[in-house]
Amino acid sequence: MFLLTLLLIPVIAAILLLFVHKQATINAITIGASLLVLSIAIVILNVNAADFDEQWLPLLNSRFVLHTDGLAKLLVLLTAISFPAIFIATQKNETSQKNIFNSLLLFTQAGLLGVFLTADALAFYFFWELALIPVYFLCSIWGGEKRIAVTFKFFIYTFLGSLFMLIGIVYLYMHTADHSFAIKALLESRLTATQQNSVFALFFLAFAIKMPIFPLHTWQPDAYEQSPTSVTMVLSAVMVKMGLYGVIRWLIPLFPIAFAGHANLVITLSVIGIIYASFIAIRQDDLKRLIAYSSIAHIGLMNAALFTQKQIGAQGVLIQLFSHGINVLGLWIIADIIEQQTGTRSMKAMGGLAKKQPTLAILLVGFAFANIALPLTNAFVGEFLMFNALFQFNVWMAALAGVSVILAAIYTLNMVQKVAYGEVGDLMQKMNTPSKQAQWVLMILLAIVFITGVYPQFLFTITADTLQQMFVK
């Protein structure tokens, strides 16, 4: 039951919101519900919540099973941290029909939590789409100028991926002994190498689009740029993790042969993507697009590390899933504050933040250095382990991907320089002190950056059981 409340709270709050129109009440309900989810997420870190298992679609023999392990706990925690952080930091933003906006976001949260918790393939697909569809409405109604075209592309792209996955799921279902979608049953359906390859391709396409992996990434910078920033935050901090999560939860255990067989191809694509995205990030003038490309590079590294099939790499990925979410969230919140107040995302028009709003500039520099994985920030530990795995897999791949360490420094410091340094520009003159709440959120996130960077053992401990399942047969 306990796990079910995680899903029920956002859903109930979302429905409730549809009937509320007072700003203060809307904020209270949204933030209250998301904080409640956060507290439950923290509780289940320490207490092993019992599985929730109920009959769902008897006709298809699909059950509604919620189960936690280290991976699920960590991603639930990330989701649970992200949403209140987003709600609190952006609560002052002017949004038309805010109740519906927030309601849709909460539905997304329920979908995301479901994706991370469910142990049934059909339910997984259900939640996967549940998380996507509200985002479609959020972007197409509240997005920027080019929202219609961009959202359409984003939706078709990811929806196409999901459809392929659905076909794969159905195929697996038919190869289980008792026609079931339960992950346990799926694991027992021993597929031949050829069968594995076929289904692997279907699943991986869905995940690769979601992450995204080069060259399937072009929907992402557009979508990040055009979405309202709170939606971008959800997409980038949490939703892209669905792809990597899918690889760990479904691909690796279900298709071990195909997984190993495609390692070279996937890693090559990922490494190309890392360098490619980093280069493009160097030339971005739009703050949101810069973060988007930077994120593509980081996710590419995580995917490459997973496919090395090295324990050390998987460990790195497991903690980086969390750390990347925190870092990118911090950057987005700052980008949003600047855009809200100056009305621009063009870095050429910025400059002087450090003089005008020193506190915000310090926070920006903090997250910027976490973004380039400076030691004692959270990202260092993950990247260190992941590069190690890549190095064990292939020295030259690691060296090539390692160039991104330099490129990341270039584009991130470019950003800091253009946004924060120099004399105060005309637009920056408009910057007021960000709200106390937003500052607190950023400070807490930055504290997480350093705490998990100095003492990452906490994250290792949470994910130990997942790692063991992956590598000790």
Added chain:
Amino acid sequence: MKIIIAFIILWPLAGFLFNGLGRNIWSKKTIAYKATGYILCSFIMSILAFINVQEQGALTVHYFDFINTASLKIPFDFRVDALSSLFLLVITGVGTLIHLYSTAYMDSEEAPHYARYFAYLNLFIFSMLLLVLGDNYVIMFIGWEGVGLCSYLLIGYWFTNATYNYAAKKAFVMNRIGDLGFLLAIFWLVVKLGTVSYGTVLTAESLAKLSTADITAITLLLFVGAMGKSAQIPLYTWLPDAMAGPTPVSALIHAATMVTAGIYMITRSNILFSASEFTQHVVAIVGISTALLAATIAIKQNDIKKVLAYSTVSQLGYMFLGLGVGAYSGAVFHVITHAFFKALLFLGAGSVIHAMHHEQDIRKMGGLKSKLPITHITFLIGCIAIAGVPPFSGFFSKDEILAAAFAKSPIYWVLGVIGAAMTAFYMFRLYATTFLGQFRGTQEQEHHLHESPTAMTLPLILLAVASAIAGAIGVPELMGGHHWLSHQLVSIVGESHEAHLSATTEWILMAVSVVIAIIALLIALSIYRKKADGEVQTPLGKFLYNKWYIDELYDNIIVNPLHKLAGFLKEVVEKNVIDGLVNGTGKFVQYSARKVRLIQSGQVGYYILWMVLSIVLLFLLWFNDLSILTFLFKLTPKS
């Protein structure tokens, strides 16, 4: 002891947090007292640690596990031994003096910025201590990147100035290139040995597990890291630009401590480096080349800090020459003496700049001798020390490196002596142009000329004393000394790796290099005693004045092409090729849809039918599998 050692780094960390978080709260006096006081506390703790090493030998302390996974364990351990305890003393000792000096030098800054400055400076000391205290390469790397961060922050301290920001970014990025090498070396160690702790890696057993190729690769990669941090060819161009930072920063970070991190790293790993003949040659050649290149550039510079910057690059080159020929303790010796006299020279330069109201061009100075007596005399001592005139400290350390170089190959020695002559020349050119002759600045400046306050002159005096006498820790046996330093470092670098020269040869070498240096400095004095350099006329002069056009070369062959490549990827590949394909597919589908839209009847039932049929078809084609039909059959409601 464990707690004392922890406090060595906790004091500066506390200072960083105190001033960083309270930058809007504290008065400048509080900020200055705390920042300097905390480093002084750290210095006292370092002395205790040093005494402990003298009495009880090396010590490793464990705090917690930084990374502890099934496949890799990296403990957060510190090691205090002969090598690290020496570095501790230099870092915190010189660090305290420079903090003290900064309290006066930065006095014109407003309180929040004053606090920011000291917070960065404290953070730097913290990172640098972490670098030398760590008991494994990962902790060293943490400090390594940490000092890079602080260097970046301090170079760009005056952040409204675009040139300074650019210099800061350049420093960080060039250091990152080196850091990548360092990282790859760490990965190599992890793969081959499964650990990065010194206690396991730097042993004969581990050495036996590594092939010669492994060792060469690891040491070369480590050296790439050292090139970045210690400004060696080809990664040295950031250091002269780094002079954009406040002058005390140049003294502390870009002369006395951070840039010697590469020497520390190689000395720490000497057992690996000694095992690869090839790497040693590379280190020695890069070292001597850098020493000579930078010295030639220094001869023609007119910015007081730029001369010192190139001089630093050049002296670091000497240290690498020492490392390359196996004179590890000689290199460390030079690190220590250089820390004193170069910090002294930079602080002296700062005092001059302070007095001259931020004028840095030596052609506009001259005759400062009488106006700034303390600065003058201490600066002169620094010049004598770096020129290698006995019995000042630089003589002993440089001589040790040169003697070892001769033993390896006389060519190294000849080149080294040429470099030493240039060193003496450009330093006394600098000295004479600045302090002798007539004052060439404006009347306004002359009117305001004044000696700096005690907070600035006291560090100058102390450092001058140290520069004069620090040679005493390494007086060679030849001169009746017993070389305390090399005995100290036996536990780290083993018995001397250098081939032994006969006493006569050593005396002759020493005499030759000293005489040449003295001649060079006298020539410089006689030329520049009266007048400064005019406009550069000769082609060679221009070439040197423009620093061999190395920056332009890098821009043209590396920076610009990469910038263009990035633009090409962004504008052409991303927009037209990849996204073009995606959009093309979309358009194709739309086009076909127009053709087949006749089947759109508006009845939802038909849509579903089409969808199911397509999925079934896909299934049949993709999997070549008929079981989908049974599945559908099962779904059909049974009547």
